[in-house]
Amino acid sequence: xxxxxxxxxxxxxxxxxxxxxxxxxxxxxxxxxxxxxxxxxxxxxxxxxxxxxxxxxxxxxxxxxxxxxxxxxxxxxxxxxxxxxxxxxxxxxxxxxxxxxxxxxxxxxxxxxxxxxxxxxxxxxxxxxxxxxxxxxxxxxxxxxxxxxxxxxxxxxxxxxxxxxxxxxxxxxxxxxxxxxxxxxxxxxxxxxxxxxxxxxxxxxxxxxxxxxxxxxxxxxxxxxxxxxxxxxxxxxxxxxxxxxxxxxxxxxxxxxxxxxxxxxxxxxxxxxxxxxxxxxxxxxxxxxxxxxxxxxxxxxxxxxxxxxxxxxxxxxxxxxxxxxxxxxxxxxxxxxxxxxxxxxxxxxxxxxxxxxxxxxxxxxxxxxxxxxxxxxxxxxx
Numbered sequence: 001x002x003x004x005x006x007x008x009x010x011x012x013x014x015x016x017x018x019x020x021x022x023x024x025x026x027x028x029x030x031x032x033x034x035x036x037x038x039x040x041x042x043x044x045x046x047x048x049x050x051x052x053x054x055x056x057x058x059x060x061x062x063x064x065x066x067x068x069x070x071x072x073x074x075x076x077x078x079x080x081x082x083x084x085x086x087x088x089x090x091x092x093x094x095x096x097x098x099x100x101x102x103x104x105x106x107x108x109x110x111x112x113x114x115x116x117x118x119x120x121x122x123x124x125x126x127x128x129x130x131x132x133x134x135x136x137x138x139x140x141x142x143x144x145x146x147x148x149x150x151x152x153x154x155x156x157x158x159x160x161x162x163x164x165x166x167x168x169x170x171x172x173x174x175x176x177x178x179x180x181x182x183x184x185x186x187x188x189x190x191x192x193x194x195x196x197x198x199x200x201x202x203x204x205x206x207x208x209x210x211x212x213x214x215x216x217x218x219x220x221x222x223x224x225x226x227x228x229x230x231x232x233x234x235x236x237x238x239x240x241x242x243x244x245x246x247x248x249x250x251x252x253x254x255x256x257x258x259x260x261x262x263x264x265x266x267x268x269x270x271x272x273x274x275x276x277x278x279x280x281x282x283x284x285x286x287x288x289x290x291x292x293x294x295x296x297x298x299x300x301x302x303x304x305x306x307x308x309x310x311x312x313x314x315x316x317x318x319x320x321x322x323x324x325x326x327x328x329x330x331x332x333x334x335x336x337x338x339x340x341x342x343x344x345x346x347x348x349x350x351x352x353x354x355x356x357x358x359x360x361x362x363x364x365x366x367x368x369x370x371x372x373x374x375x376x377x378x379x380x381x382x
Contacts, residue, residue, distance in 0.1 A: 031108060033092055033116075033175050033195035036069040037061035043106065044174035046073075048091030048099065048135075051178070051280075054082030055187075056090065067117040067156045067193035076189045079181035087128070087229070087280060089178030091135065092195075098172050100137015105172035112164040112203035114175065116195040120152035125188035126224050127152065128179045129279070132161055134286070135173040142167040144287055146279075149183070149224050152190055163197070165205030178279070180229070182221050182244055208354075210291045217276050217300075217359045217379040220253040221245035227290065228358035230257075232275025232283065232319075235362070238266030239371075240274065251301040251340045251377035261363060263371035271312075273362030275319065276379075282356050284321015289354035295381035298329075298345040298359065302376050307338030309372035311363045316345050319357035326354040333367070336374055347381075 032041045037060055049056060057076040066072035077088055095104045114132050129148035133141035143166040150159065175195055179188065216225045221244050233240060239262040246258035261272055278288050298316050311334045318328035327350045334343065359379055363372060 029199045031106070031111060031197040033114075033197070034060075034073060034192070035194055035196070036066075037071045044092035044094050045096040046090050046092050047096035048093045048173065048176065049088075050091065051085040051088040052081050052083045052181075053088060055080050055088050058090070062191065064191070066191075067119075069193075072191050072193035074189065074191050077179060077184060077187050079184050079187040081181055086182065087178055087180040089176060091131075091176040092174045093135070094172055094174065098135075100135050100139050100141075100172065103139045105139065105141065105170040106174070108168035108171050108197055110199050111168055111197040112162070112200045113198050114161040114163060114196070115158060115198055116175070117156050117158050117193045118150070118152055119156045119191050120154055121189035121191070123152065123154035125152045125190050126150070126179060126183040126222075127177050127190070128183060129177070130159070130161060131173065131176040131178070132163060133168075133171050133173050134176070136285070139170070139172065141173055142170040146288065151224055156193070162203055162206050164203040182226070183224065185222055185245065208291050210293050211381075213294050213382050215290070215292060215295065215381040217381075218244070218257060218376065219378065219380070220250075221255040223253075228276035228278050229280040230274050230276050231280035232277045232357070232360070233272075234274065235269040235272040236265050236267045237272060239264050239272050242274065246375065248375070253377075256375050256377040258373070258375050259361075260373045261368065261371050263365040263368050265365055270366070271362060271364035273360060275360040276358045277319070278356055278358065282319075284319050284323050284325075284356060286356075287323045289323065289325065289356045290358070292352040292355050292381050295352050296346075296348050298347060298379070298381050299342060300359070300376055300379040301340050301342050302334075302336055302374060303340045304336035304338060305373040305375070307336065309336045309374050310334070310367040311336065311361050311372075311374070312367065313360075313362050314343065314345060315357075315360040315362075316347065317350075317352075317355050317357055318360070323354075323356065325357055327351040340377070352381075
């Protein structure tokens with residue numbers, strides 16, 4: 001009898017570790033960012049407020065029609081440019097407020113996608129991008145994946161970010177989003193729920209895709225098809241005023257870009273210019289270039305407020321850094337007319353396989369001693 005009991009207990013102790021391992025394996029198929037307020041399996045904290053952080057309000061226990069469970073996350077973005085940036089966003093970090101200055105990320109090796117549910121309060125709200133990873137610093141994320149832009153509907157919809165083939169061995173920025181006041185001139189209220197990493201063996205790695213043409217830099221202020229942000233202010237940046245929603249006689253659509261250069265040499269450089277970049281303020285430190293290999297030209301429309309304004313160069317590419325543009329192309333100097341005129345930057349024979357700096361211009365005080373005001377519209381690769 002004792003022998004049978006000993007054998008039975010031994011069998012139980014052999015089975016228990018197997019059951020425990022199976023449970024761990026089952027738990028390992030998902031890694032939750034958010035399911036409900038105070039859920040025990042939540043990871044990461046939405047602490048990394050960026051850009052115009054004063055424009056953001058967060059309710060992480062909204063009971064306004066959650067996708068599942070008792071709560072969801074509600075974000076309200078006013079688009080008022082409280083910090084003068086024109087964009088805002090939030091990173092989920094571990095630990096809170098970790099911008100790569102301390103060790104704390106998770107090893108998510110084996111996860112192949114991140115899924116989440118989202119909806120807008122009205123529908124039509126545009127999120128410029130959702131992100132996984134991308135935080136720099138001493139303890140940098142091992143990957144940077146972006147997804148977007150996304151135009152939300154007023155009903156819940158599931159979205160998937162493909163992570164297959166990515167190095168997820170250290171992820172501090174588990175999830176994030178950014179948007180702009182240009183995309184949401186009246187602000188935006190939207191909801192998120194059930195944000196989680198999933199180990200799905202059916203997911204396959206995605207290569208960098210060649211973008212279809214035309215590929216817009218600027219169509220209209222709130223166009224979801226706009227790519228690149230006019231964030232790279234150079235030289236005497238204090239001499240510049242930029243309005244990407246000017247309604248002063250746009251060439252096409254409702255708005256155009258208005259640029260006023262005072263020529264006061266505020267920073268002492270005696271020149272100024274602006275780069276349209278992806279993402280904002282990317283001087284080659286973020287791996288986020290577009291493959292524009294299908295483009296053989298960039299076209300844009302421009303005019304001066306008086307005529308005779310001289311722009312020394314209009315440019316595609318040319319940003320240098322850890323992640324440099326694959327090539328550059330320039331036209332100039334250009335003497336602007338008072339009427340809308342189309343200009344072309346020839347890209348034939350250029351390597352457009354990786355472009356961060358989509359478009360740029362520069363001028364100086366010597367050729368515009370009284371400053372210059374000019375307009376741009378319909379800037380696109382073709």
